[in-house]
Amino acid sequence: MGEEPKTFLAALFQMRGRDTISEAEFVHETSYKLRWFTPKEAQRLLQLGLDRGLLLPGAGTLQAAFDVSAVAVPVNYRPGPEALAPPKPTGLFPLLIERLERTTGLTRHALVARVNRMQERLGVTVEVAAAHVARSEGLDVSDLLSDVEAGILRRPR
Numbered sequence: 119m120g121e122e123p124k125t126f127l128a129a130l131f132q133m134r135g136r137d138t139i140s141e142a143e144f145v146h147e148t149s150y151k152l153r154w155f156t157p158k159e160a161q162r163l164l165q166l167g168l169d170r171g172l173l174l175p176g177a178g179t180l181q182a183a184f185d186v187s188a189v190a191v192p193v194n195y196r197p198g199p200e201a202l203a204p205p206k207p208t209g210l211f212p213l214l215i216e217r218l219e220r221t222t223g224l225t226r227h228a229l230v231a232r233v234n235r236m237q238e239r240l241g242v243t244v245e246v247a248a249a250h251v252a253r254s255e256g257l258d259v260s261d262l263l264s265d266v267e268a269g270i271l272r273r274p275r
Contacts, residue, residue, distance in 0.1 A: 147230035
């Protein structure tokens, strides 16, 4: 995960001078007062903060799960689009699909459907099928082959 969401949250808490905030205040401050995001984006950021463990829910309030004073927030800070970016994929399958999306220009849905068909046809794991589809598209996945192999060997028979 990038540092932008953490910096954004630290900036918000530092500007407020308090270590808690209600959900309504969060949305109001980031969208109407600071004009950083739309209310919908602010709501999404709030959820991202909770999902990533950066915010802790309390009795009607939210609290930062990290020391906000330890984060260096630049002067005149304004969050960039990275604050709203989803986390990078961590598993092998999402990584292969992401590479295929960038290389082929096909949608995630179309690629997953293609990988599923390949998996059924070959009778292999989804990671092997995704690697096979990637190779058939001319994508070099040799850097991931040891991970694919390790994943196969870890699975129960």
